[in-house]
Amino acid sequence: xxxxxxxxxxxxxxxxxxxxxxxxxxxxxxxxxxxxxxxxxxxxxxxxxxxxxxxxxxxxxxxxxxxxxxxxxxxxxxxxxxxxxxxxxxxxxxxxxxxxxxxxxxxxxxxxxxxxxxxxxxxxxxxxxxxxxxxxxxxxxxxxxxxxxxxxxxxxxxxxxxxxxxxxxxxxxxxxxxxxxxxxxxxxxxxxxxxxxxxxxxxxxxxxxxxxxxxxxxxxxxxxxxxxxxxxxxxxxxxxxxxxxxxxxxxxxxxxxxxxxxxxxxxxxxxxxxxxxxxxxxxxxxxxxxxxxxxxxxxxxxxxxxxxxxxxxxxxxxxxxxxxxxxxxxxxxxxxxxxxxxxxxxxxxxxxxxxxxxxxxxxxxxxxxxxxxxxxxxxxxxxxxxxxxxxxxxxxxxxxxxxxxxxxxxxxxxxxxxxxxxxxxxxxx
Amino acid sequence: xxxxxxxxxxxxxxxxxxxxxxxxxxxxxxxxxxxxxxxxxxxxxxxxxxxxxxxxxxxxxxxxxxxxxxxxxxxxxxxxxxxxxxxxxxxxxxxxxxxxxxxxxxxxxxxxxxxxxxxxxxxxxxxxxxxxxxxxxxxxxxxxxxxxxxxxxxxxxxxxxxxxxxxxxxxxxxxxxxxxxxxxxxxxxxxxxxxxxxxxxxxxxxxxxxxxxxxxxxxxxxxxxxxxxxxxxxxxxxxxxxxxxxxxxxxxxxxxxxxxxxxxxxxxxxxxxxxxxxxxxxxxxxxxxxxxxxxxxxxxxxxxxxxxxxxxxxxxxxxxxxxxxxxxxxxxxxxxxxxxxxxxxxxxxxxxxxxxxxxxxxxxxxxxxxxxxxxxxxxxxxxxxxxxxxxxxxxxxxxxxxxxxxxxxxxxxxxxxxxxxxxxxxxxx
Numbered sequence: 001x002x003x004x005x006x007x008x009x010x011x012x013x014x015x016x017x018x019x020x021x022x023x024x025x026x027x028x029x030x031x032x033x034x035x036x037x038x039x040x041x042x043x044x045x046x047x048x049x050x051x052x053x054x055x056x057x058x059x060x061x062x063x064x065x066x067x068x069x070x071x072x073x074x075x076x077x078x079x080x081x082x083x084x085x086x087x088x089x090x091x092x093x094x095x096x097x098x099x100x101x102x103x104x105x106x107x108x109x110x111x112x113x114x115x116x117x118x119x120x121x122x123x124x125x126x127x128x129x130x131x132x133x134x135x136x137x138x139x140x141x142x143x144x145x146x147x148x149x150x151x152x153x154x155x156x157x158x159x160x161x162x163x164x165x166x167x168x169x170x171x172x173x174x175x176x177x178x179x180x181x182x183x184x185x186x187x188x189x190x191x192x193x194x195x196x197x198x199x200x201x202x203x204x205x206x207x208x209x210x211x212x213x214x215x216x217x218x219x220x221x222x223x224x225x226x227x228x229x230x231x232x233x234x235x236x237x238x239x240x241x242x243x244x245x246x247x248x249x250x251x252x253x254x255x256x257x258x259x260x261x262x263x264x265x266x267x268x269x270x271x272x273x274x275x276x277x278x279x280x281x282x283x284x285x286x287x288x289x290x291x292x293x294x295x296x297x298x299x300x301x302x303x304x305x306x307x308x309x310x311x312x313x314x315x316x317x318x319x320x321x322x323x324x325x326x327x328x329x330x331x332x333x334x335x336x337x338x339x340x341x342x343x344x345x346x347x348x349x350x351x352x353x354x355x356x357x358x359x360x361x362x363x364x365x366x367x368x369x370x371x372x373x374x375x376x377x378x379x380x381x382x383x384x385x386x387x388x389x390x391x392x393x394x395x396x397x398x399x400x401x402x403x404x405x406x407x408x409x410x411x412x413x414x415x416x417x418x419x420x421x422x423x424x425x426x427x428x429x
Numbered sequence: 430x431x432x433x434x435x436x437x438x439x440x441x442x443x444x445x446x447x448x449x450x451x452x453x454x455x456x457x458x459x460x461x462x463x464x465x466x467x468x469x470x471x472x473x474x475x476x477x478x479x480x481x482x483x484x485x486x487x488x489x490x491x492x493x494x495x496x497x498x499x500x501x502x503x504x505x506x507x508x509x510x511x512x513x514x515x516x517x518x519x520x521x522x523x524x525x526x527x528x529x530x531x532x533x534x535x536x537x538x539x540x541x542x543x544x545x546x547x548x549x550x551x552x553x554x555x556x557x558x559x560x561x562x563x564x565x566x567x568x569x570x571x572x573x574x575x576x577x578x579x580x581x582x583x584x585x586x587x588x589x590x591x592x593x594x595x596x597x598x599x600x601x602x603x604x605x606x607x608x609x610x611x612x613x614x615x616x617x618x619x620x621x622x623x624x625x626x627x628x629x630x631x632x633x634x635x636x637x638x639x640x641x642x643x644x645x646x647x648x649x650x651x652x653x654x655x656x657x658x659x660x661x662x663x664x665x666x667x668x669x670x671x672x673x674x675x676x677x678x679x680x681x682x683x684x685x686x687x688x689x690x691x692x693x694x695x696x697x698x699x700x701x702x703x704x705x706x707x708x709x710x711x712x713x714x715x716x717x718x719x720x721x722x723x724x725x726x727x728x729x730x731x732x733x734x735x736x737x738x739x740x741x742x743x744x745x746x747x748x749x750x751x752x753x754x755x756x757x758x759x760x761x762x763x764x765x766x767x768x769x770x771x772x773x774x775x776x777x778x779x780x781x782x783x784x785x786x787x788x789x790x791x792x793x794x795x796x797x798x799x800x801x802x803x804x805x806x807x808x809x810x811x812x813x814x815x816x817x818x819x820x821x822x823x824x825x826x827x828x829x830x831x832x833x834x835x836x837x838x839x840x841x842x843x844x845x846x847x848x849x850x851x852x853x854x855x856x857x858x
Contacts, residue, residue, distance in 0.1 A: 018455035020455065026447035026451070029446045079640070113621070209508075289705070295726070301767075391714070
């Protein structure tokens with residue numbers, strides 16, 4: 001059976017004008033891909049009835065859309081127009097659903113917030129449409145058949161959309177087929193270096209590679225003609241990249257580090273400066289991190305690096321806060337004071353302005369653990385505009401720090417490029 | 430002159446399958462809106478030449494697309510096909526541009542990374558196309574005329590796309606008109622409460638309101654028939670919502686707090702638990718925050734709340750870590766130890782599992798400052814699935830904490846609903 005193909009229509013002026021990013025389309029893409037359903041196209045249109053009608057009609061006209069999923073425009077306010085549009089397209093009236101009304105009243109009572117008449121709009125359903133249970137919020141989903149194809153309408157609030165997708169939409173669309181595709185994740189090495197390293201995999205019959213860069217990370221997506229080819233390609237990629245591969249699919253670097261620590265009964269504490277807490281936040285983003293994460297100290301003001309972390313005042317005075325040895329002292333200090341197996345520290349210049357005559361993007365990472373103390377100084381490729389650099393520098397710092405910790409736990413050296421490719425390279429440049 | 434309308438085409442399988450969110454479309458939407466250019470539609474398609482060709486042809490067929498901006502598919506690897514597609518559509522060949530080649534070689538040398546032959550693909554340009562300077566990276570942008578309309582192609586790497594948009598695309602599209610639209614930002618109050626409160630603004634002639642909820646925040650976007658009407662509507666919204674409005678446009682709550690602190694010569698230090706550093710990371714997300722942010726202590730392991738923050742051991746033993754008084758002691762401890770005007774602390778249960786018999790979403794926020802110590806316990810609306818709750822609880826905690834600090838600095842009470850609406854409400858429920 002050919003895979004089911006879905007067209008996504010996300011509704012909202014706020015998406016077109018960029019007030020929010022389209023996280024819903026990304027989440028749906030992941031969830032659908034996981035069950036072997038292909039997203040053929042994803043369209044964003046504004047809140048007007050005309051724009052929504054146009055997009056749904058376009059989707060129904062596309063031969064490669066077996067189903068349509070609409071998100072947004074089901075909320076309680078007057079700019080939420082999706083239910084009206086669908087009723088109109090189906091040529092039916094809107095009817096008040098007593099079960100939904102009852103749930104709206106109960107929910108409002110539970111949170112001690114009054115039920116406004118406006119909120120009752122969420123209880124209106126196009127006649128004949130199926131109501132899809134929303135276990136996470138107020139507005140239920142809707143399912144109609146238009147042009148012979150199922151059309152699902154879901155609220156735009158992310159966790160409500162996700163709950164209805166999981167409970168109602170995905171089970172209906174799941175064909176039982178899964179695509180021969182997987183994504184391996186790497187950190188700390190440039191995209192072009194990774195791609196060159198994998199030229200021989202690229203050349204394999206029935207294998208297609210794609211590279212998805214994000215700050216200091218590259219995902220390698222392998223698509224194969226079948227499961228056996230996929231397994232062979234995965235093995236070859238892992239052989240070539242070695243420990244640079246930290247995970248698969250949606251496994252984050254923080255998750256990989258947490259798993260290693262928990263498996264060894266070890267722990268980490270962090271000392272931060274330019275990242276302001278982002279490193280700790282990333283380490284605790286995954287459930288169960290309390291088994292491995294002790295805590296952290298953010299010494300943003302320079303003198304706190306002395307008083308809270310025990311960095312020698314003379315060192316700070318002589319070299320300033322942005323220095324490899326300061327990073328090492330911060331790591332050793334936080335390790336000892338918080339009683340962790342590893343201390344991990346970052347200091348640097350996030351921008352937009354230089355600090356102590358060090359340019360934006362100067363970053364030192366210190367680590368202290370059972371096999372001693374050391375620091376690394378990653379090279380961060382930066383936009384020329386310092387104002388745009390700040391979030392990027394902070395994010396790359398977090399990734400490089402977690403990557404250093406991961407290599408330290410594993411006891412392997414970090415790779416920026418591969419020795420055996422040197423000869424090849426010298427012939428080319 | 431009618432405003433220029435642009436259709437966005439973002440290219441990438443990684444967007445359709447949800448490996449990344451479409452931040453580029455959001456950024457472009459914001460930048461275009463700011464100069465009065467309307468985004469009529471935004472489409473995501475896969476990496477194949479057929480999909481890209483189809484999307485560009487569709488855009489050229491739309492009467493409401495005066496220009497097309499494509500992002501993605503200009504990188505160095507073989508799945509980057511946009512330049513080939515544009516050459517084909519224009520009926521011209523690709524030519525190696527010697528200036529771009531020279532810059533590629535210089536850049537590789539500067540970062541000490543070899544220039545792979547693959548990278549030279551980025552120096553190829555469809556004959557007759559204009560090259561748009563990329564000050565932030567390797568792949569330049571391209572500008573062609575197809576179907577009588579300008580078509581811009583930009584790389585998908587966000588800060589490179591942004592640099593080329595800013596340097597080349599926005600100046601060409603800027604009509605000098607700006608839309609009569611603005612967005613006011615609120616925190617801590619539910620969307621339906623805000624919307625009810627603003628019913629009289631909704632009723633104003635020539636005024637349109639939209640509500641954009643995100644965790645613990647609601648943006649109110651006002652669109653008006655002209656600048657004078659917009660000013661009147663803004664004044665009325667500000668009157669009705671009072672200090673619940675913390676900012677305008679892209680001003681974040683952290684920025685608002687930082688500005689208040691800096692203007693008063695005051696500072697803050699944070700003590701975190703469930704957020705793992707996210708509160709400090711948010712406060713330092715904006716440039717210049719070092720003038721107001723002292724630092725923070727993340728006491729993730731319970732006993733560290735005693736040793737690092739001075740929370741009495743007896744209190745922790747008797748009530749556990751998730752308790753209003755513990756939040757207050759954390760705030761007072763971090764304020765004193767880090768020498769800040771305000772201490773701000775959060776403790777709670779992020780999930781997925783309950784802690785000390787307290788359910789997921791239980792959060793206490795403590796504050797300590799010149800006018801004393803106190804705590805608040807916000808009610809967080811949660812999805813029923815605890816696994817999905819974790820990032821949401823952490824984000825809502827950060828927003829409520831910053832909102833408490835902001836009200837404390839201003840010396841005003843926090844509002845969850847408006848007294849004068851009570852009567853109206855009781856008649857309705």
